[in-house]
Amino acid sequence: xxxxxxxxxxxxxxxxxxxxxxxxxxxxxxxxxxxxxxxxxxxxxxxxxxxxxxxxxxxxxxxxxxxxxxxxxxxxxxxxxxxxxxxxxxxxxxxxxxxxxxxxxxxxxxxxxxxxxxxxxxxxxxxxxxxxxxxxxxxxxxxxxxxxxxxxxxxxxxxxxxxxxxxxxxxxxxxxxxxxxxxxxxxxxxxxxxxxxxxxxxxxxxxxxxxxxxxxxxxxxxxxxxxxxxxxxxxxxxxxxxxxxxxxxxxxxxxxxxxxxxxxxxxxxxxxxxxxxxxxxxxxxxxxxxxxxxxxxxxxxxxxxxxxxxxxxxxxxxxxxxxxxxxxxxxxxxxxxxxxxxxxxxxxxxxxxxxxxxxxxxxxxxxxxxxxxxxxxxxxxxxxxxxxxxxxxxxxxxxxxxxxxxxxxxxxxxxxxxxxxxxxxxxxxxxxxxxxxxxxxxxxxxxxxxxxxxxxxxxxxxxxxxxxxxxxxxxxxxxxxxxxxxxxxxxxxxxxxxxxxxxxxxxxxxxxxxxxxx
Amino acid sequence: xxxxxxxxxxxxxxxxxxxxxxxxxxxxxxxxxxxxxxxxxxxxxxxxxxxxxxxxxxxxxxxxxxxxxxxxxxxxxxxxxxxxxxxxxxxxxxxxxxxxxxxxxxxxxxxxxxxxxxxxxxxxxxxxxxxxxxxxxxxxxxxxxxxxxxxxxxxxxxxxxxxxxxxxxxxxxxxxxxxxxxxxxxxxxxxxxxxxxxxxxxxxxxxxxxxxxxxxxxxxxxxxxxxxxxxxxxxxxxxxxxxxxxxxxxxxxxxxxxxxxxxxxxxxxxxxxxxxxxxxxxxxxxxxxxxxxxxxxxxxxxxxxxxxxxxxxxxxxxxxxxxxxxxxxxxxxxxxxxxxxxxxxxxxxxxxxxxxxxxxxxxxxxxxxxxxxxxxxxxxxxxxxxxxxxx
Ligand SMILES: NC(=O)c1ccc[n+]([C@@H]2O[C@H](COP(=O)([O-])OP(=O)(O)OC[C@H]3O[C@@H](n4cnc5c(N)ncnc54)[C@H](OP(=O)(O)O)[C@@H]3O)[C@@H](O)[C@H]2O)c1
Numbered sequence: 001x002x003x004x005x006x007x008x009x010x011x012x013x014x015x016x017x018x019x020x021x022x023x024x025x026x027x028x029x030x031x032x033x034x035x036x037x038x039x040x041x042x043x044x045x046x047x048x049x050x051x052x053x054x055x056x057x058x059x060x061x062x063x064x065x066x067x068x069x070x071x072x073x074x075x076x077x078x079x080x081x082x083x084x085x086x087x088x089x090x091x092x093x094x095x096x097x098x099x100x101x102x103x104x105x106x107x108x109x110x111x112x113x114x115x116x117x118x119x120x121x122x123x124x125x126x127x128x129x130x131x132x133x134x135x136x137x138x139x140x141x142x143x144x145x146x147x148x149x150x151x152x153x154x155x156x157x158x159x160x161x162x163x164x165x166x167x168x169x170x171x172x173x174x175x176x177x178x179x180x181x182x183x184x185x186x187x188x189x190x191x192x193x194x195x196x197x198x199x200x201x202x203x204x205x206x207x208x209x210x211x212x213x214x215x216x217x218x219x220x221x222x223x224x225x226x227x228x229x230x231x232x233x234x235x236x237x238x239x240x241x242x243x244x245x246x247x248x249x250x251x252x253x254x255x256x257x258x259x260x261x262x263x264x265x266x267x268x269x270x271x272x273x274x275x276x277x278x279x280x281x282x283x284x285x286x287x288x289x290x291x292x293x294x295x296x297x298x299x300x301x302x303x304x305x306x307x308x309x310x311x312x313x314x315x316x317x318x319x320x321x322x323x324x325x326x327x328x329x330x331x332x333x334x335x336x337x338x339x340x341x342x343x344x345x346x347x348x349x350x351x352x353x354x355x356x357x358x359x360x361x362x363x364x365x366x367x368x369x370x371x372x373x374x375x376x377x378x379x380x381x382x383x384x385x386x387x388x389x390x391x392x393x394x395x396x397x398x399x400x401x402x403x404x405x406x407x408x409x410x411x412x413x414x415x416x417x418x419x420x421x422x423x424x425x426x427x428x429x430x431x432x433x434x435x436x437x438x439x440x441x442x443x444x445x446x447x448x449x450x451x452x453x454x455x456x457x458x459x460x461x462x463x464x465x466x467x468x469x470x471x472x473x474x475x476x477x478x479x480x481x482x483x484x485x486x487x488x489x490x491x492x493x494x495x496x497x498x499x500x501x502x503x504x505x506x507x508x509x510x511x512x513x514x515x516x517x518x
Numbered sequence: 519x520x521x522x523x524x525x526x527x528x529x530x531x532x533x534x535x536x537x538x539x540x541x542x543x544x545x546x547x548x549x550x551x552x553x554x555x556x557x558x559x560x561x562x563x564x565x566x567x568x569x570x571x572x573x574x575x576x577x578x579x580x581x582x583x584x585x586x587x588x589x590x591x592x593x594x595x596x597x598x599x600x601x602x603x604x605x606x607x608x609x610x611x612x613x614x615x616x617x618x619x620x621x622x623x624x625x626x627x628x629x630x631x632x633x634x635x636x637x638x639x640x641x642x643x644x645x646x647x648x649x650x651x652x653x654x655x656x657x658x659x660x661x662x663x664x665x666x667x668x669x670x671x672x673x674x675x676x677x678x679x680x681x682x683x684x685x686x687x688x689x690x691x692x693x694x695x696x697x698x699x700x701x702x703x704x705x706x707x708x709x710x711x712x713x714x715x716x717x718x719x720x721x722x723x724x725x726x727x728x729x730x731x732x733x734x735x736x737x738x739x740x741x742x743x744x745x746x747x748x749x750x751x752x753x754x755x756x757x758x759x760x761x762x763x764x765x766x767x768x769x770x771x772x773x774x775x776x777x778x779x780x781x782x783x784x785x786x787x788x789x790x791x792x793x794x795x796x797x798x799x800x801x802x803x804x805x806x807x808x809x810x811x812x813x814x815x816x817x818x819x820x821x822x823x824x825x826x827x828x829x830x831x832x833x834x835x836x837x838x839x840x841x842x843x844x845x846x847x848x849x850x851x852x853x854x855x856x857x858x859x860x861x862x863x864x865x866x867x868x869x870x871x872x873x874x875x876x877x878x879x880x881x882x883x884x885x886x887x888x889x890x891x892x893x894x895x896x897x898x899x900x901x902x903x904x905x906x907x908x909x
Pocket of ligand 1: 033035036038039041065066067068144147
């Protein structure tokens with residue numbers, strides 16, 4: 001890759017001792033869907049924050065491409081506002097912002113119009129000439145998913161994609177959702193791969209850009225004490241919770257087609273599950289990490305159609321209160337079918353059929369309008385096999401739990417049992433917490449900052465690979481098909497602001513377990 | 519976590535001053551749940567600590583500055599801070615140590631402690647034994663970092679003994695007024711065991727300048743110029759009374775080290791202008807001019823601009839200039855190479871307080887050999903200077 005050779009100290013002795021691995025080579029980024037919400041709330045603020053950190057290359061330029069008619073100045077002014085509103089680092093450095101804006105332009109065009117790609121091509125050539133972006137391009141598809149294949153095809157037809165052996169590099173970032181079931185994901189992969197090589201495609205899952213998610217790899221593989229107990233012999237089960245306190249906001253049209261299983265489980269939660277369960281990779285490079293993750297995903301036990309109801313629980317929120325605010329029921333939300341059977345809550349039990357995890361259930365649970373926003377992975381260990389205390393003491397003994405909190409207060413807690421001070425042997429559970437926030441008060445970069453930078457650097461470690469995406473769609477598609485067959489007309493309800501339907505508790509109780517209250 | 523920080527402090531009885539065991543007992547007491555107002559049962563305080571930070575402050579002003587800085591630092595590098603504050607005389611009331619533990623609380627959850635600070639006033643006699651006071655006070659098995667804010671007395675035996683006992687010593691060469699002090703720094707470097715790191719805040723300040731310069735030459739089509747640089751001009755804010763702007767000198771020496779240049783002559787051509795002649799690896803002459811500009815306030819001693827030009831026999835030329843405006847937090851880059859069009863770039867680089875510079879510096883675990891080699895090159899160059907006395 002170009003940047004690797006040009007950044008080596010052999011070519012450039014001034015690089016000696018400088019952080020050579022984190023600086024991308026000059027490039028231009030084209031954001032398709034630049035008038036949308038993602039660009040405004042996430043992408044532009046993340047790019048500005050990268051500029052502030054000095055992590056963007058000289059001449060870095062952004063072309064916004066969307067349907068709405070706008071001048072460059074109008075677009076720049078929108079960008080300025082979005083940065084003021086959403087940038088992580090404040091106060092805004094006005095000088096830097098002006099400099100950043102100089103590299104921004106806008107093309108009003110339609111994804112289907114080849115003429116508009118010709119204009120894009122001219123603009124990119126101009127940037128190469130005037131800002132030395134050197135033919136390197138990142139295309140970001142912040143668009144409705146139906147447009148992904150069309151844009152990739154048109155870019156290719158208009159010679160806007162350089163081949164892998166060209167010195168100039170091209171990378172394409174694809175947003176979620178990536179397909180709506182196994183076949184559509186596979187088809188999308190195949191289509192994109194007609195136009196670009198796998199190494200050029202970056203399927204974004206912003207959960208993987210989160211600091212604690214990456215810390216999980218450090219935690220597991222940089223410490224000798226956890227790996228020996230990270231298996232069926234010591235672990236009773238694993239619970240992964242991604243709870244949202246918000247509802248569907250105004251995305252009813254999308255959400256009613258998708259549901260919680262597609263929206264959260266197929267991507268973020270299965271990614272988390274693969275990180276907890278994967279084998280140690282031989283190296284921390286993209287392929288080694290992806291290989292292990294994919295192996296874990298492929299080992300998820302297939303779910304037969306008649307098992308689906310035993311391993312899943314669905315729910316839909318009814319009217320209720322969350323954090324002091326009243327909310328309507330899901331079916332009363334705008335752009336939602338009043339008879340909808342789309343799940344806003346789902347809990348499932350999965351098994352990984354390999355030597356390490358045989359027989360250890362992984363319970364996954366996610367939902368909208370739950371009591372609080374929290375994401376965590378909890379590893380529950382077996383109880384002490386023979387506590388030598390009186391029965392009354394032993395009964396209150398709880399198993400050890402290692403909880404990895406991803407948001408909001410990132411950190412790791414270990415639940416242990418300790419003696420209550422006093423003359424008698426009384427035991428109580430104590431949480432020992434290592435809170436990232438209070439131990440290192442450095443503000444973590446936003447997930448999009450990390451991922452955008454990684455893409456510009458050509459590092460795909462934190463981006464799911466084609467086989468990973470397809471492997472994660474397999475169990476999800478089996479569940480979707482099972483649900484389809486069951487043909488029910490209503491789902492268990494839970495009042496907004498509770499931890500899901502009663503059926504979810506029964507589901508755990510059947511296994512003699514309880515959900516955590518994270 | 520946001521929220522206010524809670525403090526728990528304890529003033530010592532002067533009679534127990536420097537009873538090191540009493541200090542240790544007092545720290546343990548501070549972590550007792552009762553002292554933190556926490557539930558003794560469900561909240562077991564876990565202290566995350568990554569290092570010991572030893573600070574020697576020359577006077578109360580430096581001590582106050584160091585205290586503020588250490589508070590900021592401990593949020594990023596949770597640590598035990600041992601602050602020695604030099605005081606004159608032997609007034610007992612001024613000699614009592616003070617201990618603090620600082621917690622960050624988010625309002626409703628349990629407080630999570632993250633810093634403990636021991637402040638020990640030291641008189642002249644105790645100052646001589648600083649190194650012996652440090653050992654019993656540090657958290658074992660964690661690195662001990664020494665920071666000497668203000669102008670370091672580099673040749674002072676107390677300083678040397680403490681530096682020997684530490685894993686990393688932070689100084690600020692911006693404040694070195696004489697070339698002799700730079701020489702002492704280099705001598706110290708040579709004396710210390712290889713596992714001991716000297717880190718210079720002034721070198722840290724050069725980082726964005728080095729980064730931007732290197733960035734230009736990352737571009738393949740600009741790389742030819744690396745071997746054809748003929749002239750470098752460096753401007754810095756003037757510090758009255760200093761013999762030479764050390765930051766500018768270190769930048770020139772860094773270029774010389776990386777590009778394999780050898781000094782052959784150097785002289786002060788005017789009160790505010792220095793000339794250094796170097797030869798590159800093919801024997802070609804590279805002219806380096808260092809200038810200072812007066813009245814640059816907070817930027818005194820700092821780089822203000824740098825330009826370099828390269829020429830090839832076939833006629834190609836390349837220029838790179840970096841400059842900062844006095845008010846601005848930006849360093850601007852303007853570059854042109856051969857037939858390529860000009861590149862403009864700007865990076866955010868405000869005047870950073872010591873605590874911000876210390877954050878990356880305290881992450882170092884091994885010697886920065888580029889700093890070591892650049893310092894060596896600076897010393898080699900200084901040998902060619904005559905009449906460098908301060909004006
Ligand atoms: N928003 C988020 O927080 C978020 C989070 C995760 C993933 N995502 C994913 O990111 C993608 C973008 O989301 P978003 O919320 O930004 O969507 P959005 O607000 O609906 O924006 C869609 C963008 O696509 C443009 N567009 C649509 N059809 C077009 C066409 N035929 N020709 C040219 N432009 C066209 C729109 O342009 P005009 O408006 O000018 O017509 C608009 O700029 C989606 O795939 C979404 O699932 C979003």
